[in-house]
Amino acid sequence: MSRPYYIAGNWKMHKTRSEAAELTETLVKELKDGKHKYLVAPSFTLLETVAPIIRGTNILLGAQNCAPEEQGAHTGEVSVLQLKDLGVQTIILGHSERRHNYKEDDALINKKVKLALQHGFEVILCVGELLEEREAGKAEAVCETQTVKGLEGVDVVNLNRVVIAYEPVWAIGTGKTATPEDADAIHAYVRKVIAKLYGDPAAEKMIIQYGGSVKPDNAAQLMAKENIDGALVGGAALKADTFAPIAKFA
Ligand code: PEP
Numbered sequence: 001m002s003r004p005y006y007i008a009g010n011w012k013m014h015k016t017r018s019e020a021a022e023l024t025e026t027l028v029k030e031l032k033d034g035k036h037k038y039l040v041a042p043s044f045t046l047l048e049t050v051a052p053i054i055r056g057t058n059i060l061l062g063a064q065n066c067a068p069e070e071q072g073a074h075t076g077e078v079s080v081l082q083l084k085d086l087g088v089q090t091i092i093l094g095h096s097e098r099r100h101n102y103k104e105d106d107a108l109i110n111k112k113v114k115l116a117l118q119h120g121f122e123v124i125l126c127v128g129e130l131l132e133e134r135e136a137g138k139a140e141a142v143c144e145t146q147t148v149k150g151l152e153g154v155d156v157v158n159l160n161r162v163v164i165a166y167e168p169v170w171a172i173g174t175g176k177t178a179t180p181e182d183a184d185a186i187h188a189y190v191r192k193v194i195a196k197l198y199g200d201p202a203a204e205k206m207i208i209q210y211g212g213s214v215k216p217d218n219a220a221q222l223m224a225k226e227n228i229d230g231a232l233v234g235g236a237a238l239k240a241d242t243f244a245p246i247a248k249f250a
Contacts, residue, residue: 008041015042026240128168143190164208
């Protein structure tokens with residue numbers, strides 16, 4: 001089955017409002033004839049700047065996280081209601097920087113996934129192993145656990161609003177990319193996990209992005225693999241010169 005390609009840029013904690021506006025305006029022009037699905041995920045403080053520039057274009061607006069609660073006394077958190085109000089369509093959850101630097105566990109991530117889905121968002125659920133886990137032969141098991149626990153209680157009817165991003169932690173921001181073969185093997189494994197949970201048709205439809213030092217010169221080889229359906233891009237998403245060629249890979 002052919003799945004649409006989905007290329008997303010995670011800007012992390014970069015850019016001021018003027019820098020974000022400039023990048024967004026360039027991307028709108030560069031991607032206007034792009035054939036794939038696109039998303040940019042700026043910091044919370046930039047969402048209001050980026051939203052009007054991409055409204056009505058082929059670029060979706062993403063957030064990099066959300067609170068596990070709808071509203072209330074949660075100092076420093078940002079709620080799904082506030083994100084919806086700004087026009088956010090997609091929320092990235094379980095990014096390795098959230099898991100490892102901010103100690104988010106699978107239960108917390110699952111709570112956020114369910115809340116985001118309940119409020120109509122698309123969710124990009126990130127999974128991926130640490131280097132020591134890969135070296136210990138545990139890459140599949142780690143990705144399976146993160147997928148199963150991240151999706152616990154998610155109904156099959158909402159699965160069309162879930163995207164999985166396989167991001168081996170050792171490849172994020174390091175310049176080391178998983179080989180297309182290694183990445184594809186984990187993608188195929190995650191697809192099997194989805195099939196076990198939700199059945200083959202749902203697994204066949206599931207978009208699984210690869211993330212980890214995706215660059216203009218390795219995007220096409222990665223995307224050529226059967227189970228790789230797009231990319232979640234960090235560093236290379238910060239410049240139109242590098243994001244646009246990835247987004248328009250041939
Ligand atoms: C990411 O953080 O999601 C990511 C893949 O970063 P980079 O492309 O910089 O490795």
